[in-house]
Amino acid sequence: MIAKKIRVLIAKPGLDGHDRGAKVIARALRDAGMEVVYTGLRQTPEQIVEAAIQEDVDVIGLSILSGAHNFLFPRVMELLKERGVDDILVIGGGIIPDEDIPGLKEVGIAEVFTPGTPTSKIVEFITSNVNK
Amino acid sequence: MFDKDSLKKLEEAKNNWEESKIKKALSKFPERYEKFYTNSNLEVERLYTELDIKDMDYNRDLGFPGEYPFTRGVQPTMYRGKFWTMRQYAGFGTAEESNERYKFLLSQGQTGLSVAFDLPTQIGYDSDHPLAQGEVGKVGVAIDSLKDMEILFDGIPLDKVSTSMTINAPASILLCMYIAVAEKQGVSPEKLAGTIQNDILKEYVARGTYIFPPEPSMRLITNIFEYCSKNMPKWNTISISGYHIREAGATAVQEVAFTLADGIAYVEAALKAGLSVDDFAPRLSFFFNAHNDLFEEVAKFRAARRLWAKIMKERFKAQNPKSMMLRFHTQTGGSTLTAQQPDNNIVRVTIQALAAVLGGTQSLHTNSRDEALALPSEDSVRIALRTQQIIAYESGVADTIDPLAGSYYVEHLTNTIEEKAREYIEKIDSLGGAIRAIEKGFMQQEIQDSAYRYQKEIESGRRIVVGVNKFQIEEEPPKGLLKVDPEVGRRQIEKLNKLKSERDNIAVSNSLKELGEKAMTDENLMPYILNCVRNYATLGEICDILREEFGEYKASIMI
Numbered sequence: 304m305i306a307k308k309i310r311v312l313i314a315k316p317g318l319d320g321h322d323r324g325a326k327v328i329a330r331a332l333r334d335a336g337m338e339v340v341y342t343g344l345r346q347t348p349e350q351i352v353e354a355a356i357q358e359d360v361d362v363i364g365l366s367i368l369s370g371a372h373n374f375l376f377p378r379v380m381e382l383l384k385e386r387g388v389d390d391i392l393v394i395g396g397g398i399i400p401d402e403d404i405p406g407l408k409e410v411g412i413a414e415v416f417t418p419g420t421p422t423s424k425i426v427e428f429i430t431s432n433v434n435k
Numbered sequence: 436m437f438d439k440d441s442l443k444k445l446e447e448a449k450n451n452w453e454e455s456k457i458k459k460a461l462s463k464f465p466e467r468y469e470k471f472y473t474n475s476n477l478e479v480e481r482l483y484t485e486l487d488i489k490d491m492d493y494n495r496d497l498g499f500p501g502e503y504p505f506t507r508g509v510q511p512t513m514y515r516g517k518f519w520t521m522r523q524y525a526g527f528g529t530a531e532e533s534n535e536r537y538k539f540l541l542s543q544g545q546t547g548l549s550v551a552f553d554l555p556t557q558i559g560y561d562s563d564h565p566l567a568q569g570e571v572g573k574v575g576v577a578i579d580s581l582k583d584m585e586i587l588f589d590g591i592p593l594d595k596v597s598t599s600m601t602i603n604a605p606a607s608i609l610l611c612m613y614i615a616v617a618e619k620q621g622v623s624p625e626k627l628a629g630t631i632q633n634d635i636l637k638e639y640v641a642r643g644t645y646i647f648p649p650e651p652s653m654r655l656i657t658n659i660f661e662y663c664s665k666n667m668p669k670w671n672t673i674s675i676s677g678y679h680i681r682e683a684g685a686t687a688v689q690e691v692a693f694t695l696a697d698g699i700a701y702v703e704a705a706l707k708a709g710l711s712v713d714d715f716a717p718r719l720s721f722f723f724n725a726h727n728d729l730f731e732e733v734a735k736f737r738a739a740r741r742l743w744a745k746i747m748k749e750r751f752k753a754q755n756p757k758s759m760m761l762r763f764h765t766q767t768g769g770s771t772l773t774a775q776q777p778d779n780n781i782v783r784v785t786i787q788a789l790a791a792v793l794g795g796t797q798s799l800h801t802n803s804r805d806e807a808l809a810l811p812s813e814d815s816v817r818i819a820l821r822t823q824q825i826i827a828y829e830s831g832v833a834d835t836i837d838p839l840a841g842s843y844y845v846e847h848l849t850n851t852i853e854e855k856a857r858e859y860i861e862k863i864d865s866l867g868g869a870i871r872a873i874e875k876g877f878m879q880q881e882i883q884d885s886a887y888r889y890q891k892e893i894e895s896g897r898r899i900v901v902g903v904n905k906f907q908i909e910e911e912p913p914k915g916l917l918k919v920d921p922e923v924g925r926r927q928i929e930k931l932n933k934l935k936s937e938r939d940n941i942a943v944s945n946s947l948k949e950l951g952e953k954a955m956t957d958e959n960l961m962p963y964i965l966n967c968v969r970n971y972a973t974l975g976e977i978c979d980i981l982r983e984e985f986g987e988y989k990a991s992i993m994i
Contacts, residue, residue: 317554317569317570318554318555318557318558318560318566318567318570318644319554319570319574319643320638320642320643320644321643321682322643322683323682323683323684323770323886326883326886326887326994327684327883327886327887327890329994330883330887330994331887331890333994339994341992341994342992343990343992344643344990345558345566345643347565347566369554369570369573369574370570370573370574370809370810370919371568371569371570371573373569373921374568374569375569398807398808398809400808400809400916400918401912401913402912417774418773418774418807419773419774419775419807419900419903421893421894421904422890422894423894
C-alpha cells in the first residue's frame with residue numbers, strides 16, 4: 304500500500320518579506336517526500352486558513368521574522384477553530400523569543416522552531432505528530 | 436606585469452615543490468578536504484603565486500585610488516583623510532523612542548543616522564490599516580505623516596548630520612517628508628546629505644516591500660533622480676542593494692552580478708526618461724553585505740568597483756569619473772548571526788567589518804550580537820559601534836590604502852569574481868535585462884538554489900557553523916533583549932486620529948486629487964508629493980492614490 308503523502312502549507316503571515324527560511328523549509332519538506340504549497344508573502348490569517356482548507360493540508364508551517372507572531376499566530380489558530388479544521392498540525396518558525404513560545408503553544412501551535420534548527424528536525428517532528 | 440622567464444622558473448619550482456614536498460606531506464597527513472571552497476563555492480587552491488595573476492597589468496587592472504577603474508578605492512587618500520561613516524541602522528516603536536535612540540547613538544560617537552521604518556510604513560499603510568495590526572513599530576519606527584517625521588528628527592540639526600533611510604516603494608514620500616522637516620528647521624534642500632534606498636528591483640527579488648508594478652516604480656525612481664540632480668546635489672538618490680540579495684542566500688558572485696544588473700536597469704530607465712548619464716550617475720550609490728570569508732569579501736568589493744567603472748565607461752559612455760565610482764555602504768551579514776551562543780557574533784561581526792574596511796567601504800553598519808533573537812539592545816549596539824571604532828583607531832588597517840592589493844590570492848579572487856559576475860550580467864542581458872529577468876524569476880531561482888545548497892552543507896556537516904552544528908553547549912535563554920512596547924500600535928493610531936481632526940482636510944484632499952491626476956501624465960511627481968506631505972496627508976493616503984492609478988505588484992511564487 305502506498306501511504307498518502309503528507310500535505311503541507313508553508314505560509315508567510317503579515318508584512319514581513321524574509322522568506323529565505325520559508326523557501327528552504329518548503330524544499331526540504333518536498334525532498335522528504337511531502338507535498339508542499341507555499342503561499343508567498345503578505346498573507347492575512349484569513350487567506351492562510353482559506354488556502355489550508357482549499358489545499359486540504361495536514362500541516363501548516365507559519366514563518367515570521369518581524370515580531371508580529373504574538374498577534375498573527377493566535378489569529379490563525381482562532382480561525383482554524385472557527386472553520387472546524389483544528390485537526391491541522393500547526394508549527395511556527397522565525398525570530399521568536401523563547402519567552403513568547405509557551406504562550407504560542409497554549410493557543411495550539413504544536414512547536415516553534417527558531418534559527419539554527421536543522422530541517423531534518425522539522426521533518427521528523429511533522430512525521431511523528433501529523434494527524435493521519 | 437611579470438617577466439616571462441621568471442614565471443617559467445617559478446612554474447618549474449612550483450612543480451618541483453608539488454612533486455617532492457607536497458606528495459610526501461599528503462602521504463603522511465592528508466588535507467582536511469579533498470577540495471576547498473570559499474563561502475560562495477569558488478574553489479580555493481593550496482597556494483597562489485604570480486602564476487595565478489600572470490596576465491595582470493597594474494595600470495590597467497588596479498590603477499590608483501581615486502582613479503579609474505577604482506579597484507583600489509574611490510578616494511585618493513581613503514581612510515588616511517577620514518574614516519568611513521559609522522552608521523548604525525536603528526529605529527523602533529514610535530518616533531519619540533527612535534529619536535531618543537538616535538541621540539544616544541550620536542552621543543556615542545556615531546557619525547551618521549540610518550533610519551529603520553516599520554513594515555506598514557515601508558509598504559505604504561498607515562498604522563490603522565487592518566494589515567498593519569501587530570506590525571506597527573516592530574522592525575522600525577512607525578511614520579504616518581510629516582508630524583511623526585518632525586518628532587523623529589527633533590533636536591537633530593539636519594544640516595549637520597547625514598541620514599540614510601531604508602525606504603523603497605514609498606521613497607519619494609519619505610524624502611519629501613525629510614525635505615519638509617528640514618524646511619521647518621530652516622535648512623534648504625541643497626544642504627541635505629544622505630541616502631534613500633529607493634531600490635525597488637531588489638524588493639521584487641529578495642526583500643519583499645514592494646507596492647507598485649515595475650513600470651510606475653521605475654518612473655517614481657527616475658523622478659527622484661531628476662528632482663535631486665536639480666535640487667539636492669549632496670543626496671544619494673538610490674542605494675542599489677546587494678545586501679538583501681545576499682541575505683536571501685545568494686553567493687558573493689551573485690550579489691555583485693545581480694546588484695550591478697539592477698544598477699544597469701536604473702541607468703537605462705533614467706536615460707530613457709531623457710536624463711543624461713553624467714547628471715544623475717554621480718549620485719548613485721551601492722549597498723553590500725559582508726560575510727565571514729574575509730578574503731572573498733575583500734575581493735568582492737574590489738571586483739564590484741572595477742566592474743561598475745567599466746560598465747559606466749564602456750557601456751554608458753560616462754565622461755565624469757564620478758559617474759564611474761562605485762561608492763558603497765556595507766552592513767555585516769545578518770544571516771551569519773547565530774541565536775546559539777550569541778556573544779560569538781561579536782567575533783563574526785569583527786571579521787566582517789574588517790572585510791568591509793579592507794574592501795574600502797564608505798560607510799558601515801555593524802550588527803549587534805543579539806540580532807538573531809530580537810532588535811538589538813542598547814548595550815549590544817554599543818559593542819557593535821565600538822567594534823568599528825577599534826578597527827578604525829587601534830588595528831592600523833586604515834592607515835594605508837587597499838592593503839591586500841598584490842596578494843596573489845586576493846587579486847586572483849578579484850579577477851574570478853569580476854569574470855563570473857560579468858557572465859551573469861551577460862546572461863541577464865540575454866533575458867532582456869534585470870526587470871525581465873526578475874519577472875521570469877531567474878534571479879530568485881538562482882538565489883534559492885544557493886540558499887538551499889548552503890543549508891544542506893550545514894546539515895551534512897560539510898560546513899561548520901560554530902555553536903550551531905559543532906561546539907554546541909546547553910544554554911540559558913538570553914537575557915536583556917529589547918522588547919517593543921505592544922501598546923505602540925494603539926498610541927500611533929491615537930496620534931493619527933488627532934492629526935486627521937486638526938489638519939486642513941480640504942487642502943489635503945485637493946493636493947491628493949492633484950497628485951492622482953498628475954500620476955497619469957509624464958510630469959515629475961516630486962513637487963506634487965511634497966505638496967501633499969506639507970499639508971499633512973498621510974503616507975497611506977498618498978500611497979492609496981498612487982495604488983489607484985498604478986495598481987499593485989503581484990509576485991510570482993516559486994519554490
